[in-house]
Amino acid sequence: MNTHHSKFWNKAALVATLALLAASGCHKKHAATPPAAMAPEATTPPPTASITADPAAIDLGQSVVLNWRTSNATSVSIDGIGEVPVNGTQTVSPASSTNFHLVAKNAGGTTEANVRVTVRVPEVPAAPSDNGDMGSDAMFHAKVPDIFFGYDSFDLTPEADSSISSAAAYLTAHPAIKILIGGYCDDRGSAEYNITLGENRANAAKTALVSAGVTGNRIRVVSYGKEKQFCSEETESCWQQNRRGQFSIDR
C-alpha cells in the first residue's frame, strides 16, 4: 500500500511541477489577451479559492489532511488528485515534500491556490538516535573533499585550506562521523620514502582539522604511499591525482 502511495505521489509531484510551469505560461497569455475578450469578466467574477494542509510538515509515512474552500467555482481540480468537489477534505500521504496546487474555474476566470507539505525523510534510516546522524556518503564527499598536494610536499595548499574549513564545519555539525584520512603519493620516487611522505600528508590534514576544532580521536590516519594509485598514467595531471589526502567515513 505504501509503495503504491509513494509511486503515485512522486508522479503527483511531477505533474504538479509541470502544471505550475504551464500555469505561469497561461498568465502571460492572459495578459496579452485583447480587451474585447475581457467582456465576460465584467459579468461573472472569478472564483475564490483557498487550500490548507494540517499538519504542514510530516515524517515519511505519516499522513496530512488537505482542506479546501472555493466560492463561485464551476470546476475544481487538484493536481495529482484530479477533479474534486468545490469544498472538501482529503487525507494524503506523500512520499516527498509536495506542492498541492488547486485550480478553481468558472466562466469569469481561473483562480489558483497552493499549499506545500514538507516531508521529513531520515537521511540514514539505519541511524537510530539523534546524534547518530552520519549524513550520506555523497554529502560527506561534497562537504569533505579530498585535498591535493604539491610535488614532494606535505604542506597544505590554499585550496586545501579552504577544503579543510568546509570539512571542519561539516564534521562539527555531524559529531557522529569518524573519519579516515588516507595519504597517497604519485608513483615516482621510492616506495618506502613515499609511505612516510603519505603519512606526513595525512597528518597535515589531521592537524589542520584538529586546529579547526575537530577532536583528534575522531580521526584515523593511514598512509598508502604509492601502493594504491588513483590514476596510472605517467602524466603530471595523473601524478597530481595521486598526491592526495583522501577523506572517508571510518565505519
Next chain:
Amino acid sequence: MNLSARLLHARKSLSWVALPLLTLPLLLLSSSTLRAQDTFHLETSSGATSIRLAAANFKPTAADANTTTFKNTFDTTLFADLSNAGIFDMVSKSLAPQTTPGAQSDINLSQWSTAPASAAMVAFGNLGVQNNRLVVNGFLDDAKNTQFPQVFAKQYNEEATDDSARQVAHRFADEIIFRLSGGTPGIAESKLFYVKRGRGTKEIWEMDYDGANQHAITHLGEISLSPRVSPDNSRVAFSALGKDGFQIRMFSLLLGRLVNFQSVGGTNLSPAWSPSGQQLAFSSSRTGDPEIWVSDPQGAVAHRITNYKGPDVSPTWNPKTGAQIAWISGRTGLPQLYIMDTDGSGVTRMTDGGYATSPSWSPNGQFIAFAWNRKYGPGAPGGQDIYVMEVASKRWIQLTHDMGRCDFPSWSPDGRHIAFANTPDGVDSHNRIMTMLVDGTGKRALTEYGADMPNWSWK
C-alpha cells in the same frame, strides 16, 4: 656535471673503490686499465690479472638417467657460480681438452695449462648416484705445479635430487672461491629475499643467489614490502599494509609462520637488523611524525633516535661496526642520505642534492650503496640509478646507466656484488631483480617482471 667530468670523477674514484672492495692477495692489482666508456671495469673482473680457471665437466660414475641429469645440473651450476664470482677468467668449455678427468690420477695437467686452455687452475671430479645417494668428488689443481698440483679435494654425499646437485655445485664453487680469493667466503649458498607482485597483493619470496629456486615465504594476501633477513637467517622482518596502515611483521623461517612484533600505533615500516641480530631499526610515526626508532626483535624497548620534522625512513646499520646507521631523511625537502651514530648523535648529511633513497651499507663498512636521482624534479628527465659512496670521503661512483629506473641496492655477503631492482620502461609493475659486480659490470636479471626490493642474506 657533463659526461666527461663525470667520467673523470669516476676515474679518480676508481682506485679507491677497486682496492678495498676486491682485495685479492693472490692476484693483485697493478694499474687501473680503464676504458673510456660509460661503465667501469676493475682489473679483477676482466683481463689477464684474474686467475684463469678451467672447470672441467665432471665424469659420470654411473650410467643411469639420474646421473646424467644431475651431472648436467652440477656442471652448469658450477660453471655459472665461478663465472658470476667476478674474480676468475673462466676457460670457455669449447677450449677445454677433449678428455674428462674424473680423479687426480686421470688428469694430464699439461693439456690444461697449455694453449688454448692456458688454465692456471683446474676444477674437476666425478659424480654419480650410488644407493640413492648423490656422491660427488671434487678436486682443484694448480696446473702450473707439476710436482704437487692438488690444492684441495672434497667429497659430498647428499640425497639424490636435482636440487642437491645444484646445492653441492654451490658448495664446491664456494670452496674454490674461498681458497682462491684470499679467504673471503663465496656467496653461492646465499639467498635473496624479495617482494613478489600478485593480483593486488605483494608477498615475500625467497630465491637462491643465482635466481634459481624461487618460492613464496608469506601468503598474507596483503601488500608486504621491505623484507630484511636476520643475520642468522632465522627470521625475516618486513612491513605489511593492514587496517591500521603499514606495520612491521616478523616471520620465522624456522617455524614457518609469523611471530610476535609489537605495534604501538602510527605507521611502522622499513625494518633493518643490527649485525648482532639483537636490535631492529625502523621508521615509526607513533609520535605523529615518521622518525627512526630502535627496538629489540619483538618490538619491545623501543626508543627514538631521530627527532626532526619530515620523513625519516629506510635505516641500514653499518654491518662491520654496528655503531652507525645510515638512513633517508626529507628534513630539508627532497630525501637525502644521512648517517649517524646509533644513539642519534653525529648526524652527517652525505648527499648534496637530488633524490636519494634506499641505502645499503657494505659488509666491510666502507661504502653505502643507494638509489639516487640527481636531477629529480618536476619535468626533469633525470633517471634513478644505483650509486656507491665511500663513507669516509663522500666520493661516489655511478653503477647503472640508461637502463630505466633502478632502486633498492643490496650488498652480497662478500661485498663483491650488488642486487637491485630495475624497471626498464618505467612501468611500475615491470620491476625485476638484477645483480652486478660492484664495479657495475656483469649485470644480469635474476627474475622476470613482478619482483622488487631484493635483500641479500648476511651469509
